Amino acid sequence: MRSLVLPARRGSCLCWEIFAVIDLRQEVVDHVAVRTEWDMAADHDQLRGAPGLGPTILSHAASLTRVWATAVVDRFAAIQVPIVAGRHPHGVGGVSYRLMFGDGFARATFEWWASGPEAWQPLIEVFRETWDELEALPRSAHPK
Numbered sequence: 001m002r003s004l005v006l007p008a009r010r011g012s013c014l015c016w017e018i019f020a021v022i023d024l025r026q027e028v029v030d031h032v033a034v035r036t037e038w039d040m041a042a043d044h045d046q047l048r049g050a051p052g053l054g055p056t057i058l059s060h061a062a063s064l065t066r067v068w069a070t071a072v073v074d075r076f077a078a079i080q081v082p083i084v085a086g087r088h089p090h091g092v093g094g095v096s097y098r099l100m101f102g103d104g105f106a107r108a109t110f111e112w113w114a115s116g117p118e119a120w121q122p123l124i125e126v127f128r129e130t131w132d133e134l135e136a137l138p139r140s141a142h143p144k
Contacts, residue, residue, distance in 0.1 A: 004098040013038040016134045031069035033062045060139035081120045088117035
């Protein structure tokens with residue numbers, strides 16, 4: 001699972017990814033969540049008149065229990081929403097969101113702006129709950 005929060009202006013772009021760690025026998029042995037942040041505000045101030053500087057990327061990892069990781073997948077799997085969003089908010093500022101599930105062979109992606117489409121509210125509610133749970137996890141610095 002990959003979830004992103006992308007602000008239109010200053011702030012930070014955030015991404016949580018949940019990985020299943022698989023051994024050589026193709027069995028899941030662990031679950032890890034990785035939080036990646038692009039500190040756009042810091043870069044905006046630093047990059048003015050200083051071409052060639054790279055982005056400020058912060059990364060942290062958190063261990064997950066198999067029970068929690070399975071429960072998250074089950075929560076999303078139980079949701080039924082239409083593929084066509086229908087009525088949804090429009091604008092130029094604010095925050096965009098993205099949720100992706102799958103692997104290299106089959107994948108689904110949902111993207112929305114602000115509060116999102118009415119028809120997707122069950123998905124958006126679980127997204128927000130899961131995001132809050134991920135943000136509450138203890139983190140350790142992730143090697144670059």
